[in-house]
Amino acid sequence: MTKGLIVFSLLLFQLVAMAQEDAWVYLIDKENIAQALANPASILSEKAIDRKNRHGIAIDERDVPVNENYISQIKAAPGIAVLAKSKWMNALHVRGSQSDIENLQDNFSFVESIEFADRNKNASKGEEVKQKRKTETVLTAFNYGKALNQIEMINGDQLHLSDYTGTGVTIAVLDGGFPNVNTMAALQRLRDAGNLKGAYDFVNRDDDVYTNTAGNHGTLVLSTMAAYLEGQYVGTAPDASYYLFTTEDGTSENTVEESYWVEAAERADSLGVDVINSSLGYGKTYDNPNYAYSPSDFNGNTTFVSRGANIAFEKGLLIVNSAGNSGNNGVGAPADSPGVLSIGAVDANGNYASFSSVGNSFQPSQKPDVVAQGQNSVVINENDAIGPANGTSFSSPILAGGIACLWQALPNKTNVELMQLIRESASQFENPDNFLGYGIPNLEVALSSALxxxxxxxxxxxxxxxxxxxxxxxxxxxxxxxxxxxxxxxxxxxxxxxxxxxxxxxxxxxxxxxxxxxxxxxxxxxxxxxxxxxx
Incomplete structure (x- = not known):
């Protein structure tokens, strides 16, 4: 009898779990907007304010935080778990039964609309979801070791020779976990310089990105930019500053990861980050197949994460994102966004890597934008071991680090201007295609053109x-x-x-x-x- 009860309980638990839905709850307004905008230091860091002023980026209502009173009321609603929030979208990512989520709009006047991740449920209700929308004279000559080819391919080493190594530029890395980043020898130089500025795990809601992880992907990605081992390995931006944000949940594939990504981008903006590297892609596969987007949805303006990326772009951030490893299955989100510099992959000889996601007519702009080495890229793992790895996950940060060095050299350029300089410097700018985009960038040419x-x-x-x-x-x-x-x-x-x-x-x-x-x-x-x- 006990065994039967156990089995029945497990089945009941599974049924309850299956009934859980994810949705975005859009809120109608914010509080104290005029006061916040009159005193931007109350909502943004001084570095963020300076960056926006330098590039003519307006501080607007989207920078004002979500109303905490609204969040508290939603959290207290029966059957509702609040998993993430977005000030840019003025939205909360919630989980609960369909009926409990739908009740939020009936019970709270400040809820403007609800968008279920399973879009069939939106259609069934006939709802229209509203979319809110230093210069130095000292030469810096590194021995790159095994990392030489991947930086020479984009001529990032030539920027280093002019002492543009990322100093003064801040990069936020949105990824999975970052095991041993706080202890690795390869990142000792980063830590000693005080350039590891902060970290946050949006999945587990704590500051421990070094052990709360199901993998080492973030560490590998960071190494391509920030690592330094004398005579063995130098990343593409060894003197940049870094924030590390865990937005990827290694235990599941769910739309809440899109919301974590947007939250992290908002945090990056408020901290004055210049460049985001995101070796992540969403929208093609979720544990709940009803959450997956259709091919035509990868149009740069449909997925929640791409809409967030569009706002980040408007805010002046330069987002470098992996195009994806889906080959002919196409780029994912947010790489489909026209405001994202999407990076495909080539091999050591500059030839198309067969796994690199191909652009298509659904994207409103050329995708991928450009490419870098992603096949047999050289990375460093959490045990300080140097070795090869494949994926646009690595072509993206290799180039992101180079872009940070370029921005150091051209501090008055906007994100829009830098992205165009990079495209125009690329090997097939005059004849782009859906495999390599505009081709392999030449950062030295981009700098020369700007000067x-x-x-x-x-x-x-x-x-x-x-x-x-x-x-x-x-x-x-x-x-x-x-x-x-x-x-x-x-x-x-x-x-x-x-x-x-x-x-x-x-x-x-x-x-x-x-x-x-x-x-x-x-x-x-x-x-x-x-x-x-x-x-």
Whole structure:
């Protein structure tokens, strides 16, 4: 009899568990919006405010937190568990029975709408879901060891030579777990420099991302950017600052992970993060098959996570996301978003990796955007062992680290401008396809393009090239113009002077030591200063 009761209880438990649904509950308003916007320091860090001001990003209602009183009332509702929240969407991710979730809209006037993860249940109700919407002169020459090929492929090593190693740029890594990041020898340099800024596990709701994990994926991803082992391995952004956010639940596949991702992106924005690397993809497979999105839903604006990514993009964050490992089955979310720089994979020779997700006509922009080495990428695991790994999970952070170095060199560029520079620098920009997108980026070319002088004024367009330069520097401008040129080092010391008097002019700069300089051009009616990298 006891055995029968046990079996019956297990069956009953399974039936109850199966009846649980996931949904997003959208709220009608927020409190104290005007007060919060008048005092942005009350809702954002100073770094976040500075970044937004620098790039002309408005601080708006979406930056105001979700009403805590509303959250408390929803939490107290019968049968409801609140798993995540999104200030950008003004929404809560809840779990409960369908009837208990539907009762929320009947019982609380502040609930504007409900969107079930199982969209069949939305259709059955006929609901319309509303969608809320330093420069240095010291050369940095690393011995990259086994990581050499993957950084040389994107010319990230050339940025390092100009001492652009990520200093001052903050990267948030959204991933699974990060075992041993707090103790690994390969990340000792990161920790000693104070560049491990913080961590949070959105799945378990605590700060322990180092042991609350079902795997080591986050550690592997981080290593491609931040690791440093003298003479053995150097990541693509060894001097950047990092936040580590666990948003992936290794025990299940559920839409709540989309909500964790959006929460983490919101946290990153409030902390003043510049770049998000997300080696994650959602929407194709869930434990509950009714939650899965259809192919046409990967249009950059349907999945919850892609809608969150779109807002993050509007907020000025530069999101680098793996295109996915689904081959012809297509890119996942949020890689489908036009506001996300989606990264496919190639092998060590730059050839398409067969597992890399292919773009299609559902995406409103070219996907993938670009590619980096994802087949036989070299990573470091939680035991400090260096070895190969396959996946766009690694091509994404390899490039994300390089982008952080590029942003260090071009601090006044916006996320939009940087993304376009990267696309334009890529190997097949003129003829993109759905396998490699615009191709393999060349970060040195992206930097050079951004530093080119494209015009002192509408009257006297002028171009300086190449930049970076080695022995010779060329100028091209209209005939009959005269410019007096002075070159200063970063300490303000005058190191070179010459006069431009012809339509094309060549200057020998071999005498300059390697580093960063400022070139001031002055005519009778205008003056302007530009940055030059001498190598």
């Amino acid at each position: 080119e002088i494209t015009g002192l004024s509408n009257e006297t367009p002028i171009k300086m090239f190449p930049n970076p330069a080695t022995n010779e520097l060329f100028f091209s401008f209209n005939k009959n113009a005269t410019f007096y040129v002075d070159v200063f080092d970063v300490y303000g010391k005058h190191v070179l002077a010459f006069i431009l008097t012809d339509s094309k002019f060549k200057v020998n700069i071999a005498s300059l030591t390697n580093g960063v300089y400022f070139v001031n051009l002055q005519s009778s009616n205008e003056s302007r200063t530009f940055k030059l990298i001498k190598r």
